[in-house]
Amino acid sequence: xxxxxxxxxxxxxxxxxxxxxxxxxxxxxxxxxxxxxxxxxxxxxxxxxxxxxxxxxxxxxxxxxxxxxxxxxxxxxxxxxxxxxxxxxxxxxxxxxxxxxxxxxxxxxxxxxxxxxxxxxxxxxxxxxxxxxxxxxxxxxxxxxxxxxxxxxxxxxxxxxxxxxxxxxxxxxxxxxxxxxxxxxxxxxxxxxxxxxxxxxxxxxxxxxxxxxxxxxxxxxxxxxxxxxxxxxxxxxxxxxxxxxxxxxxxxxxxxxxxxxxxxxxxxxxxxxxxxxxxx
Amino acid sequence: xxxxxxxxxxxxxxxxxxxxxxxxxxxxxxxxxxxxxxxxxxxxxxxxxxxxxxxxxxxxxxxxxxxxxxxxxxxxxxxxxxxxxxxxxxxxxxxxxxxxxxxxxxxxxxxxxxxxxxxxxxxxxxxxxxxxxxxxxxxxxxxxxxxxxxxxxxxxxxxxxxxxxxxxxxxxxxxxxxxxxxxxxxxxxxxxxxxxxxxxxxxxxxxxxxxxxxxxxxxxxxxxxxxxxxxxxxxxxxxxxxxxxxxxxxxxxxxxxxxxxxxxxxxxxxxxxxxxxxxxxxxxxxxxxxxxxxxxxxxxxxxxxxxxxxxxxxxxxxxxxxxxxxxxxxxxxxxxxxxxxxxxxxxxxxxxxxxxxxxxxxxxxxxxxxxxxxxxxxxxxxxxxxxxxxxxxxxxxxxxxxxxxxxxxxxxxxxxxxxxxxxxxxxxxxxxxxxxxxxxxxxxxxxxxxxxxxxxxxxxxxx
Numbered sequence: 126x127x128x129x130x131x132x133x134x135x136x137x138x139x140x141x142x143x144x145x146x147x148x149x150x151x152x153x154x155x156x157x158x159x160x161x162x163x164x165x166x167x168x169x170x171x172x173x174x175x176x177x178x179x180x181x182x183x184x185x186x187x188x189x190x191x192x193x194x195x196x197x198x199x200x201x202x203x204x205x206x207x208x209x210x211x212x213x214x215x216x217x218x219x220x221x222x223x224x225x226x227x228x229x230x231x232x233x234x235x236x237x238x239x240x241x242x243x244x245x246x247x248x249x250x251x252x253x254x255x256x257x258x259x260x261x262x263x264x265x266x267x268x269x270x271x272x273x274x275x276x277x278x279x280x281x282x283x284x285x286x287x288x289x290x291x292x293x294x295x296x297x298x299x300x301x302x303x304x305x306x307x308x309x310x311x312x313x314x315x316x317x318x319x320x321x322x323x324x325x326x327x328x329x330x331x332x333x334x335x336x337x338x339x340x341x342x343x344x345x346x347x348x349x350x351x352x353x354x355x356x357x358x359x360x361x362x363x364x365x366x367x368x369x370x371x372x373x374x375x376x377x378x379x380x381x382x383x384x385x386x387x388x389x390x391x392x393x394x395x396x397x398x399x400x401x402x403x404x405x
Numbered sequence: 406x407x408x409x410x411x412x413x414x415x416x417x418x419x420x421x422x423x424x425x426x427x428x429x430x431x432x433x434x435x436x437x438x439x440x441x442x443x444x445x446x447x448x449x450x451x452x453x454x455x456x457x458x459x460x461x462x463x464x465x466x467x468x469x470x471x472x473x474x475x476x477x478x479x480x481x482x483x484x485x486x487x488x489x490x491x492x493x494x495x496x497x498x499x500x501x502x503x504x505x506x507x508x509x510x511x512x513x514x515x516x517x518x519x520x521x522x523x524x525x526x527x528x529x530x531x532x533x534x535x536x537x538x539x540x541x542x543x544x545x546x547x548x549x550x551x552x553x554x555x556x557x558x559x560x561x562x563x564x565x566x567x568x569x570x571x572x573x574x575x576x577x578x579x580x581x582x583x584x585x586x587x588x589x590x591x592x593x594x595x596x597x598x599x600x601x602x603x604x605x606x607x608x609x610x611x612x613x614x615x616x617x618x619x620x621x622x623x624x625x626x627x628x629x630x631x632x633x634x635x636x637x638x639x640x641x642x643x644x645x646x647x648x649x650x651x652x653x654x655x656x657x658x659x660x661x662x663x664x665x666x667x668x669x670x671x672x673x674x675x676x677x678x679x680x681x682x683x684x685x686x687x688x689x690x691x692x693x694x695x696x697x698x699x700x701x702x703x704x705x706x707x708x709x710x711x712x713x714x715x716x717x718x719x720x721x722x723x724x725x726x727x728x729x730x731x732x733x734x735x736x737x738x739x740x741x742x743x744x745x746x747x748x749x750x751x752x753x754x755x756x757x758x759x760x761x762x763x764x765x766x767x768x769x770x771x772x773x774x775x776x777x778x779x780x781x782x783x784x785x786x787x788x789x790x791x792x793x794x795x796x797x798x799x800x801x802x803x804x805x806x807x808x809x810x811x812x813x814x815x816x817x818x819x820x821x822x823x824x825x826x827x828x829x830x831x832x833x834x835x836x837x838x839x840x841x842x843x844x845x846x847x848x849x850x851x852x853x854x855x856x857x858x859x860x861x862x863x864x865x866x867x868x
Contacts (some may be wrong), residue, residue, distance in 0.1 A: 145472040148619055162576060169576075170667065170679035212613040342668065342678070345574050345615055346800050347584075347640040348660035352593055352651055359644060359651060362802055378651055381752045384651040389679035396674050 128212035129204050130183050135266035138190035139234065140199055141175070147182030149174075151377035155241035156219030156336065156368055159184065159284055159346040162210035163198060170194050171236035171344050173336065173367070174214060184213070187237035187266075200401065215344045216367045219334070223250040225308035228300065229275070229290070230293050231257045231376045232314025236267050238336055239313045244274040246311075250278050254294050254307075258314075262287035294321045301329040309334070312371060318382065320376035327372050334369035337362045339382060354378050410494020412441040414519050419733040419800040423703045426588040426671055429730055430494075430519075431433045435473070438523040442471035444508060445515050452505040453517060453730055458849030459492075459605050461485045463517055470520055480534045486521075487603060488553065488848065489562030489583055490529070492593045493522025497724045505830045529598055533822040539566035540605060544862045545628040547572065549802060554835025556600065556637030557851030557857070559608045561633075565859050569607075575667065580638055582844070584667040585659070587697050590727075591705070593666070617801030622809075622831060623730045631865070632830045632858045634818060636851060638834035640799035643791055644687065649747030654683065654754035658690070658698045658793035665701050683788025684708045687757055689744055690793030691716065698791040699736045711785060713858075715743040715762050715775040718748075741775065745782065745839035745845070747790060756786040796841050806831075814861040819861055823857035824850055832858055 128145040135141050137145050149159065158173045176185035190199045202208070219242045227246050231239035231357065247253045253274065258281035259265040264289055265280065272278045279296045280288025288297070293314070301307060310333040312322040319335045326333040339362045341351035346364035353362055356373035415431040416422075422429055433441065445467040450546040453463040461482055468480035482489045483713065498504070498518035506514035528534060546562050548555045551573035559569045577583055582596045616622070622633055642657035644650050661680070664670040668678035686702035688695050691714035702710045712731070714721065717740050721728055732738070741764070744757040761781035764773035798815045810827035817833040824834040834850025836842055840859050 140463070142794070151617060166669070166676045204669065210613050212574070212615060213574070214618055215615065222640060303619055342660060343575065345618075345640070348663050349642040349644070349657035350660045352644075354651060385682065386679050389673065393674050393677065393679070 126207035143183040150177040153214035154218035157214035159213030226252040232318035237316030258293040298368040316380040323371035333371035411513040421502040453502040490525035542566040550636040551578035554847035554851040557848040561855035570609040574615040586662040617805040635833035639796035639841040641797040686789040687787040691721040765779035824854035
């Protein structure tokens with residue numbers, strides 16, 4: 126059993142958990158993920174590792190409560206409770222080295238997995254420009270943490286309620302157009318955000334890494350559900366990724382595959398909310 | 406006077422069973438088992454034993470069944486086989502023990518598999534037989550993967566007095582027995598019953614441990630394990646590589662079956678994992694996994710379940726019984742047919758363009774090579790496709806074990822007699838070595854490896 130050591134609300138239906146998993150905490154690297162299962166009837170939920178505390182034996186994850194499992198986690202799993210299964214670290218770690226100047230872009234929940242990569246790139250000696258964005262100020266999180274590991278941090282919201290009004294791709298284009306030498310870009314967030322960011326960096330021929338969160342079951346190469354097209358080749362996000370060369374990823378296919386269970390997800394959440402309503 | 410006909414096993418009516426996940430064959434009664442056992446000729450040379458990859462003393466256990474010594478019969482089986490309830494259900498007996506049965510030369514062979522199943526099921530309803538455990542050797546062995554190879558190696562090593570820990574990446578032990586083979590062919594509580602028997606013997610199982618990610622083989626040897634057995638199987642699904650294969654609605658058989666079997670998607674939304682099955686389902690392939698997928702599709706509500714296989718019926722690699730069951734259930738077999746591309750409509754699968762094939766000269770597998778017939782393309786409409794054309798080696802252990810010799814295809818190279826790999830103290834067996842094969846072949850490899858690990862550690866002790 127994997128005990129919840131802390132639980133913190135970062136925004137409306139965005140929560141951060143620290144989970145007791147010392148063996149994973151000891152070896153996990155930024156860019157890797159875990160798969161968890163709440164209970165006997167639960168699905169296997171893949172989530173990127175946000176931080177590890179080796180001394181405390183804890184792994185931090187950030188969860189946006191969008192589906193039945195994540196809602197249930199938020200509503201019913203508190204400090205002292207345990208998840209039934211917690212497996213990891215999975216996937217290939219980020220390639221952290223000193224590239225020179227890098228831009229790290231995080232959109233929405235993507236800020237969470239972006240944070241450890243940004244931190245490690247900074248540690249490796251890069252000059253790091255952070256660009257983080259969300260729909261509005263309530264959905265923004267980790268602004269301070271990101272600020273602490275970036276040389277410059279640009280904050281964007283769609284509605285201008287925090288930072289600048291606009292999308293993360295706007296300052297990205299501005300920086301690249303200014304002629305400043307950027308050696309590499311990391312972009313993590315919703316499919317459409319990563320797609321647009323990659324279109325911008327392609328124009329300027331800046332290598333861009335994206336992290337793909339496709340639907341998966343085992344997370345170890347066995348189901349093939351997470352397959353994505355990268356440069357016309359089918360790759361498994363779980364064992365070949367989750368990070369790929371963003372200029373080669375077929376984002377339309379990724380987004381289409383992410384929506385495949387839309388109806389079932391709807392049915393599960395409605396049924397859950399109804400049963401919660403009855404309890405209340 | 407020998408009965409020329411086998412004692413047939415009662416089974417669920419096909420019309421009923423295509424709407425449920427309950428087991429198809431219902432088992433022998435004691436009387437039926439004794440009647441079948443009486444057909445055994447008790448041959449002195451016992452070709453059946455040689456035909457069994459784990460060398461069960463078949464004539465002896467059948468004699469015991471005949472004498473109604475059922476507890477003795479299961480004990481005899483368990484001397485050689487830790488998973489009799491599984492093997493009695495899923496072994497391809499027709500090409501093994503029953504294929505060489507002397508009685509089979511003139512009449513129908515003895516139903517050895519069904520008798521094995523009977524004994525294992527009889528035990529479940531009675532006092533379990535616990536095999537003898539030798540005195541502690543003081544050595545620790547790590548087994549990677551709780552599938553048929555790993556479970557067998559672990560059981561045998563435990564009997565020999567070793568301290569055995571299995572590391573399993575899924576949240577339950579069983580490997581393909583849990584995620585792959587459907588409930589209607591191998592009920593999951595039966596698999597768990599056999600695994601608990603290993604637990605009762607003292608085999609430790611750590612689930613949720615992905616070796617290659619959380620620890621490497623080197624880490625395990627450093628942690629104080631004296632030998633390692635790798636039984637990580639053929640888990641990486643192969644695809645056809647034709648256009649449209651990544652459309653929504655195209656599943657690998659692994660995903661289709663894992664969602665259904667391991668994650669219980671047939672009980673969605675009671676269970677959280679969904680599965681989407683359309684009215685017309687195409688399964689590509691002709692092995693047991695293809696039969697399992699096509700039959701699962703029916704049970705998940707498909708109105709028509711179609712198998713598309715590029716060779717002819719004769720070459721179908723599936724067990725005869727599975728093909729027979731699939732036919733009884735109304736699976737539509739499109740033989741000598743191969744998909745060339747999948748057709749899209751609104752971002753999802755709408756069908757497969759297929760081409761008819763004819764058989765040419767034998768290929769390296771000894772089977773006649775299928776050759777496309779030009780101009781024979783046609784379309785099969787479908788809203789779900791399952792690709793069941795085999796699996797490659799699970800990549801994580803090979804990828805993270807420097808110095809481990811691999812084949813061109815990425816399988817681990819191991820000595821066929823001892824399952825010893827290129828690394829000292831590291832053994833491997835089952836599908837990770839041979840490529841996808843059968844449960845019982847993997848079990849045979851687990852058994853050979855256990856014997857070799859025993860010899861290796863006993864020699865180590867002396868030196």
